[in-house]
Amino acid sequence: xxxxxxxxxxxxxxxxxxxxxxxxxxxxxxxxxxxxxxxxxxxxxxxxxxxxxxxxxxxxxxxxxxxxxxxxxxxxxxxxxxxxxxxxxxxxxxxxxxxxxxxxxxxxxxxxxxxxxxxxxxxxxxxxxxxxxxxxxxxxxxxxxxxxxxxxxxxxxxxxxxxxxxxxxxxxxxxxxxxxxxxxxxxxxxxxxxxxxxxxxxxxxxxxxxxxxxxxxxxxxxxxxxxxxxxxxxxxxxxxxxxxxxxxxxxxxxxxxxxxxxxxxxxxxxxxxxxxxxxxxxxxxxxxxxxxxxxxxxxxxxxxxxxxxxxxxxxxxxxxxxxxxxxxxxxxxxxxxxxxxxxxxxxxxxxxxxxxxxxxxxxxxxxxxxxxxxxxxxxxxxxxxxxxxxxxxxxxxxxxxxxxxxxxxxxxxxxxxxxxxxxxxxxxxxxxxxxxxxxxxxxxxxxxxxxxxxxxxxxxxxxxxxxxxxxxxxxxxxxxxxxxxxxxxxxxxxx
Numbered sequence: 001x002x003x004x005x006x007x008x009x010x011x012x013x014x015x016x017x018x019x020x021x022x023x024x025x026x027x028x029x030x031x032x033x034x035x036x037x038x039x040x041x042x043x044x045x046x047x048x049x050x051x052x053x054x055x056x057x058x059x060x061x062x063x064x065x066x067x068x069x070x071x072x073x074x075x076x077x078x079x080x081x082x083x084x085x086x087x088x089x090x091x092x093x094x095x096x097x098x099x100x101x102x103x104x105x106x107x108x109x110x111x112x113x114x115x116x117x118x119x120x121x122x123x124x125x126x127x128x129x130x131x132x133x134x135x136x137x138x139x140x141x142x143x144x145x146x147x148x149x150x151x152x153x154x155x156x157x158x159x160x161x162x163x164x165x166x167x168x169x170x171x172x173x174x175x176x177x178x179x180x181x182x183x184x185x186x187x188x189x190x191x192x193x194x195x196x197x198x199x200x201x202x203x204x205x206x207x208x209x210x211x212x213x214x215x216x217x218x219x220x221x222x223x224x225x226x227x228x229x230x231x232x233x234x235x236x237x238x239x240x241x242x243x244x245x246x247x248x249x250x251x252x253x254x255x256x257x258x259x260x261x262x263x264x265x266x267x268x269x270x271x272x273x274x275x276x277x278x279x280x281x282x283x284x285x286x287x288x289x290x291x292x293x294x295x296x297x298x299x300x301x302x303x304x305x306x307x308x309x310x311x312x313x314x315x316x317x318x319x320x321x322x323x324x325x326x327x328x329x330x331x332x333x334x335x336x337x338x339x340x341x342x343x344x345x346x347x348x349x350x351x352x353x354x355x356x357x358x359x360x361x362x363x364x365x366x367x368x369x370x371x372x373x374x375x376x377x378x379x380x381x382x383x384x385x386x387x388x389x390x391x392x393x394x395x396x397x398x399x400x401x402x403x404x405x406x407x408x409x410x411x412x413x414x415x416x417x418x419x420x421x422x423x424x425x426x427x428x429x430x431x432x433x434x435x436x437x438x439x440x441x442x443x444x445x446x447x448x449x450x451x452x453x454x455x456x457x458x459x460x461x462x463x464x465x466x467x468x469x470x471x472x473x474x475x476x477x478x479x480x481x482x483x484x485x486x487x488x489x490x491x492x493x494x495x
Contacts, residue, residue, distance in 0.1 A: 002029075002037065010037050056091040057099045060084040064103050072111075073104040115224065120145040123286035126178040126213075127226050128167065130158050130186065131233035133241045137253060140166045141232045144174065147279035148269045152236050152261055154253040160188040161298035164207050168294050171211060174280065176287035181208070182216045182226060189215070196220070203297075210295040212288050236260075301331035303344065310367060312341060316358035320367045321351045385415045392422070392431055399434045403443035414445035421445075425452055 002010070006027070013023035013034075020031040020038070027034070057064075063084065067075055077100035081093055089096065125145040133139045138158050142151040151170045155162045163186065171177050183189060191199040198217040200208075208215050218225040240260045247253035265277045272279070304312035310323040314332050321330060321341050330350065331342040339362075341351035353362040365371045379397050381387040389396050403411050422430045433451040442448070 002033070007037055010034055011041055014038055055095075055099075057084070057089055057096060060087050060089045061099060061103075063087055064099055065106075068100070068103045068107050073107045077101070118145070118228070122146045122283045123176075123178055125180050125182055126170070126174075127182045127229040128163075128170075129184055129226060129229040129233055130163075131237060133237060133245070135246050137241075137247070137250075139233065139236055139241065139257075141229055141236055142167070142170045143229050143232050144178065144276075144280065144283065145228060147276050147283045148272055148274075149174065149265055149276040149280045149283075150232055150261055152232075152240065152257045154247070154250055154257055156250060158186070158188055160201060160203055163188050164203065164297045167207070168211075168297065171290060172294075174284070174287070175290065176284045177211045177213050177290060178287055180214050180216045182218065184218050184226060185220060190217075193220075207295060207297070210291060212291075239264075301333045301342070303329050304332050305329050311361065311363075314339065315355070317356045318361040318363075319351060319353045319356075320361070320363045322367045323369070325350065383412075385412070385419055388419055388422075389415050392427060392434070395431045395434045395438070399438045399443070399448075402438055402441065406441075406443045408443050410444075417445040418448060421449060421452060 010023055010027050010029070010033075013026040014020070017023055017026065020034045023034045024031040064080060067080055067083070077093070077097040080100055081089075081096055084096060123146070126142055127145060128140070128142040131139045131141060133154065136156055138155050140153045140155060140163065143149065151173055153166045153169065155166070167181070185193070185198055189200055189204045191201040191204075193199065200215050204215060236257075240257065244256050247256065265280075266275060268274065269276055302314070304314065306312055306321055306325045306328055308326060309318070310326050311318040311320050312330060312332060313319075319332075319339060319341065325343065329344055331344055333340045333342065334355070337355070339351075339353045339355050340349050341353075342348065343350050351364065351367070353364070356362045363372075379386075379390055379400055381390045389400065400411070400415075403414070408414065418430070421433075425433075429452065430448075433448050436451050437443070437448050442451070
């Protein structure tokens with residue numbers, strides 16, 4: 001490499017002689033060196049551009065650039081190589097990967113996705129999202145953007161009613177309402193999308209109107225636009241779900257969530273270097289006040305009139321309610337797999353049933369004052385003989401019922417005969433005979449007559465192991481003194 005002085009001498013020699021070789025002989029160098037120095041000086045002291053080398057992929061470079069642009073630089077060289085082979089590329093896969101990498105680099109340079117950090121305004125934005133916590137649990141997360149105050153709850157579904165209920169509970173926890181609620185394009189809150197504009201559901205619009213907030217939505221397939229809550233979902237999974245799962249039930253999970261929220265909201269946040277709970281106190285001053293009542297969320301309750309059976313019909317099935325509400329109107333609501341019946345007059349839950357299949361009935365004995373009694377058709381006397389016989393009491397009615405069930409077609413005549421036996425033997429004796437006849441299933445009047453003829457000496461059957469008690473006939477007895485030996489001897493002498 002020539003020094004600056006030598007370069008100046010060569011330029012002066014060239015100006016003097018006007019040829020490369022002459023200047024080279026004067027300066028003691030080669031004509032090629034003189035030519036290079038003179039061309040560089042004529043180009044403004046810049047090195048002349050190097051001639052571009054040809055590559056074996058130049059013929060398919062336009063094809064690769066078009067595919068990279070069409071796929072937003074997401075297509076891989078592996079998928080492009082067969083197309084390039086078909087277009088005439090005969091080089092190696094490694095060389096082709098260099099071409100694709102350079103094309104992607106050029107596309108990203110021309111289409112940058114730079115982002116700027118968010119600047120949050122106090123009381124402006126609440127960001128919400130759902131996450132999957134495993135084991136059938138779903139975690140609802142909300143974070144107040146400026147103060148970083150976090151709210152977490154668990155549920156077994158992501159329906160609209162659940163989301164709005166948690167959002168209402170979040171507002172009550174904050175003690176105020178933010179101006180905007182930013183959400184992902186959740187199917188439970190999204191009624192549709194027209195020209196990239198999200199149409200919220202009617203329930204969500206009514207909810208937002210009640211609280212005085214405005215729904216807002218993230219861009220589609222752009223999780224970075226709500227990264228503040230995406231980070232909270234991941235943090236809740238790592239720090240809350242993983243150490244304590246599996247939870248026994250939803251109640252235990254939500255108790256753990258409340259404890260965890262109280263913990264993380266009372267320590268210094270690493271991003272804002274402040275305590276979220278303390279920041280919330282100042283942010284609450286610029287937020288809207290809570291309404292006095294929580295709005296009705298979900299489907300309106302279905303009203304039913306209690307019928308004469310003290311039941312309401314729902315889903316082609318019957319559900320019992322206290323019989324004091326017969327004729328009143330009640331509200332029927334499904335909640336957590338149970339059917340709740342509420343008295344509209346008092347707002348009290350009067351019945352709680354598990355759903356049953358259509359055509360079935362869910363009956364609670366307490367609604368009717370006790371267990372269902374056994375079916376019984378009482379005997380009603382019409383003739384004088386029937387009235388006289390039934391006046392004997394339950395024994396007579398039991399015998400009458402059994403005799404009728406046995407197919408006794410002469411039952412009316414038998415009652416007349418039994419009336420005669422009643423007059424002859426008395427009420428108590430006939431009642432005892434009827435009880436014995438019922439026990440042995442003897443259903444004719446002559447059978448009762450036979451029992452009366454047998455008298456009190458007949459055995460009474462008892463259960464195995466019990467003592468057999470029966471009335472024995474009275475007989476003449478003598479004392480033991482009559483069997484003494486001296487008395488026997490005196491009787492022998494007298495004989």
